Amino acid sequence: MTFDLGTGLFVFMLATFIGLEVIRKVSPLLHTPLMSLTNAISAISVVGAIIITGNKDATMATKILGFIAITAVVTNIVSGFLITDRMVKMFKKRETKK
């Protein structure tokens, strides 16, 4: 589960292109939810945190750092998605009423 620099850069370039294309089309109405959604997505580092903490050779220091990292990032994920949903729901409701 490693890759060479080339693969990484390739994936990075493609993902950046997608990001720029897709984000540019988000309606200004939803810029605040967008910010908190991408915020939640940036908590993807949870993957790294779990892998390093769950390692057989994890030292005590690693475990503590990992513990803090996971706590912080899970807070981020949970509150990020929930609050985005809360915001977006407010807009949603209007749609049916209109």
Place this chain on the structure above:
Amino acid sequence: MTFDLGTGLFVFMLATFIGLEVIRKVSPLLHTPLMSLTNAISAISVVGAIIITGNKDATMATKILGFIAITAVVTNIVSGFLITDRMVKMFKKRETKK
């Protein structure tokens, strides 16, 4: 210069997303040039053709197949880009005149 299936699929998915996003925004005015441009780009198999023909172990059969392949695909590239440019130029001229 090989990759695992996973990397390939990752790259494929991202590139398809980009393709769908970007192409959908092409103005209908330019659909014919679009067709001939992507046609020229699909001639990217020239890379594979060169690599296999230039191989040390290339048999006579490989050389012949490679020769035909390169000829066909270079025709495709050259005529594809030139004709696209020819078409697009026609639209371009109008811009300044308008």
Place this chain on the structure above:
Amino acid sequence: MLNLVNYLYIISAGLFVLSLKWLNSPVSARRGVFAGEIGMLVAVTGAFIQAYPVYNLEWIVSAIVIGTAVGIPIAYIMPMTAVPQRTALSHACGALAAALVGTAELYQRQPKAAEELSGFVMVALMLETLLGFLTFTGSLMAMGKLQEVLPQRPITYKNQNLVNFFLFAIAVVLAVRLILVPTDTYLFPFFALLSLLFGVLLIIPIGGADMPTVIAILNSYAGLSACAMGFVLGNKLLVVAGALDGSSGLILSIIMCKAMNRSFTNVLFGAFGQIQTSTAKQEQRNVRSASPEEAASILESAGSVIIVPGYGLAVAQAQHKIRELYDNLMRRGVNVKFAIHPVAGRMPGHMNVLLAEADIPYDRLVEMDEINGEFPQCDVALVIGANDVTNPKARTDKGSPIYGMPILDVDKAHTVMVIKRSMNPGFAGIDNDLYYMDKTLMLFGDAKGFVTEIVKELPARAAA
């Protein structure tokens, strides 16, 4: 070295993306083409470095020289009206290359088959060759139909789909066997032949006028074939370029199907256009026809004219004459616009390219949705070689093969004039009620010839 190659490929992939992105408007389109060219150049450079030290250079270089020598005249001599055919031919070339590279890979790698030709590589190789060969013959067939070398009419026979399915099943069995035992190369020629045959069989039941959609789908296939080659060679650039191509073909064919209000399966298996034969038995209805002189006098006294170009314009290559007509009328203060139906002609954007070739400003080319509101206020709608895209039956007649297809509201104009050679139907093979309306004048003749005569009448009158 390998790293350098990788960076070159990344740059190339990025340039291809930018190339398609910039094609979204005429203003940046040339930059787009340029980016594509540079991208291809970078890719080829990368390929040479990757293959370093390149053996058989004489083979490669002479192939490149020949390809270039053939490609340049094709690009410059080819008239714009032949763009669909050229695209088809080009697909054929690209797909053939992919298939041949795949074939060469298979045999070349036999000595190391155990390590190198297992699992997904072999699956990709089979896909690459299947799609490559199939697209090769399919594109040639499409080209033949577009060039009218082959019969336009769909060719059908009993149990056609069953026969195709049966052949496909055999191909799949061969492919699976080859994937499991890559050394069974004696099976490969049969597989290749079946793939070639398949390309032919898939196209013959499709009518000539559906060829543009078919070409877009074949474009998709060619892209996927390049993608599969990327998986075989472990080359990410091929995967990206192939995927871009694949999605482009897909989107274009979807757009075309939508504009014709037909489904994918209907295009591929519907044997559309067959009904053309049944048009003889139509009852005799009255039409009014007019001479070039009359047409000219109606046009010059009009305040606004909407020209509706169609496939006949492409056939007659009348675009330059129409440009003259346009100039002449504009000079007289007549407001002339062009109504562009998304599937007028035989390719998406076909009319735009033809009219642009004749130097007609592109802000005069108005798309269907925008111009439809203007027909009721327009004095004269001049239909030139268009038929199906103006047929009011699409709105009302549920039994009609074009029912539901959005059309240009030509019938709402104050006066309608139609230039075509006869009362023969268009691609869909059905009668057009437009021609029997009281306010319609039929101008029988070749589009180019008739427009020339109208133009000749106009300055004479101006002098008078």
Place this chain on the structure above:
Amino acid sequence: MLNLVNYLYIISAGLFVLSLKWLNSPVSARRGVFAGEIGMLVAVTGAFIQAYPVYNLEWIVSAIVIGTAVGIPIAYIMPMTAVPQRTALSHACGALAAALVGTAELYQRQPKAAEELSGFVMVALMLETLLGFLTFTGSLMAMGKLQEVLPQRPITYKNQNLVNFFLFAIAVVLAVRLILVPTDTYLFPFFALLSLLFGVLLIIPIGGADMPTVIAILNSYAGLSACAMGFVLGNKLLVVAGALDGSSGLILSIIMCKAMNRSFTNVLFGAFGQIQTSTAKQEQRNVRSASPEEAASILESAGSVIIVPGYGLAVAQAQHKIRELYDNLMRRGVNVKFAIHPVAGRMPGHMNVLLAEADIPYDRLVEMDEINGEFPQCDVALVIGANDVTNPKARTDKGSPIYGMPILDVDKAHTVMVIKRSMNPGFAGIDNDLYYMDKTLMLFGDAKGFVTEIVKELPARAAA
């Protein structure tokens, strides 16, 4: 097993892309959030399978439980007005996690440093920790400023940029040394400290009201940090999610800068908002003020009212009261719309979220470019806690810090009413000529309180 993980990561990456794609309109936005949630779930599942057999499960599970337990109340208790602060806090959490994982990686991999910590992996690791730590303290600072725990005013001192540059140079030297000799771990704490310090130093010279832009940029950094982690761990999902995040932050900050007509560098190094202190010396000019009763009578006799909300609305949390006002006026047949300036408030889209929270239909929220044409025909423009976004100086006064910023043409309305607490300036610290116009009435008071009183007056009059 590894393959399964890879597929899960591919699915997750695809879901993240779809998630952002669906956020482009309110209709599909919830689906977008849902896709994001599933994507994250899939990613976490993938992580567990990849780490299988997972050691220290008790640590991981308890961290997840605690994180969830903290996260849920934050999401539900947090008032909508505190969204900017919450976002900043959340960035801090995410960035801290990235930095800590990077730190743990560095020490954990020491035994195998020679193979595993060389070349680009070490570069990525340094970037990950630098960006992570910097974003951590930077976001906390931004949060403090937004919550007004820290002084809003930019703090500047002599040679500030020089000092920063010097510290940065030291950090770079340390990083380079660590990249070349990854076993020199004793240097790392200094590097980490410098990064933390850096986050603080970068933010203190930036005014409180520029925090939203800063947050967007920090969002970008957090994304890039996750990306770098992807390079360290060889995980493509992290690269994709991080890049999506990075580009999102970038685009949002560009949009904000454009809407304020300021450059990136001006926001980051301009110490904007300093001028706030200089406003005392303005000459005394006359303004007309009015009571809630008078305001109510003007509103109820108007045919059309455009409400212009601004930062004061958020401060006063007046959105629900404004909803009452809106309902009441609409019931009386007054046509009420809301004019939304792209940078009104303290976050892009801030006003939209607040008004949506109060159930105001989103088709009543009109963007600047669309509504500006309507002001000349509008009877009353009611400005509630907005200031800079209505300041006509932006059009005329080249010396003004907001010169060139597109504004709402409030001054073109027949009558203008402004609810604010005092004559104090807004974020840009400049006087607003709007308040001195003959047709302007100042309604001094807290936005919520004043609107409440207007609403109280309205039904009384209806009964009369």
